[in-house]
């Protein structure tokens with residue numbers, strides 16, 4: 383079934399909804415252009431069923447290699463026109479032929495967002511173990527192995543045309559006394575400095591922080607303060623990466639985002655949602671208002687710094703779960719991000735600033751909630767439609783029986799690599 387054909391049946395209802403929302407703002411065209419430019423990167427590891435340590439219940443038809451991962455993202459992008467980027471993970475996605483992979487991605491309109499290194503697992507044949515950490519390790523040879531791996535990841539990224547590296551370290555300790563905190567920090571900093579030296583001029587490195595898991599007493603890049611310390615000491619190419627699930631409960635993430643932006647040190651995001659910890663659930667499924675408040679800070683802060691919304695930060699999803707079709711889930715996540723971005727663009731900034739100046743707390747809240755409670759679905763759908771996408775990506779995915787086709791092609795028992 384063609385996308386246009388599926389759109390046909392939805393067009394009249396869409397037009398009614400779009401006319402309504404277009405009449406509510408004089409920013410319609412500007413917002414549509416911003417939405418069209420905004421692309422969210424799909425992590426290669428979210429295309430298969432993630433599972434938990436208790437089990438995995440694969441949906442079948444999962445991508446078996448990098449080529450098939452790119453094809454899956456190509457399909458998502460064809461439908462929503464907003465997922466034209468992929469974030470790779472090494473060693474799970476080592477390209478056997480980088481030129482071919484580049485060409486395939488280009489065919490699907492996909493670029494390579496941040497590369498991810500992996501020093502949280504031991505790989506088959508690996509000389510030394512990361513059981514007690516990688517860059518923080520008391521053993522210099524193990525630290526060097528982790529540095530070499532990250533430099534290797536940069537090389538793969540260069541071949542593919544990526545321009546950033548995300549370093550997430552599971553380093554930390556599980557029990558008091560296990561680690562000398564200062565020494566662990568110093569070792570990690572020295573390792574990051576070596577990796578930083580290997581970055582090409584146009585590259586960035588994102589230092590991702592996480593409060594806990596897999597270590598449950600301390601984490602060596604445990605919060606945004608620690609990440610910012612590393613990024614500051616490393617230099618202008620180093621930034622902090624915010625994964626929404628990596629905070630202690632009730633952290634004010636939007637405030638963290640505002641301050642990192644202010645300092646010019648916000649690198650990008652791993653979007654997901656959570657109720658308890660690093661749950662990696664579908665974006666916007668648990669705390670949509672928190673996501674809106676984050677986007678509100680992003681729009682305000684990026685505009686204040688004259689930044690390009692689409693290009694100046696890394697917009698990535700980091701999700702993993704057990705009970706949904708991974709592709710349907712990613713369509714939901716991208717949709718949630720686009721809707722929230724559109725709502726943040728609708729915030730009446732002048733009115734908000736005036737309310738703040740007058741300590742008019744009620745009006746300030748009203749301004750934000752006016753935008754948050756606006757149904758912007760038709761705006762996002764219109765942006766997709768104009769770009770040649772589907773009015774209802776999820777509806778198309780089901781109507782065209784995409785998963786059944788993938789299972790037919792790839793089989794029911796597929797093992798995708800990833801977390």
Ligand code: AOS
Pocket residue numbers: 427471498550590592625652660700801
């Ligand atoms: C781990 O909790 C972090 O969120 C990582 O960003 C990510 O899940 C990992 O790098 C995937 O390999």
Ligand code: ZN
Pocket residue numbers: 550590625652700
């Ligand atoms: Zn992450």
Ligand code: ZN
Pocket residue numbers: 592625627628660700
């Ligand atoms: Zn995480």
Ligand code: ZN
Pocket residue numbers: 660662700701702
């Ligand atoms: Zn995660």
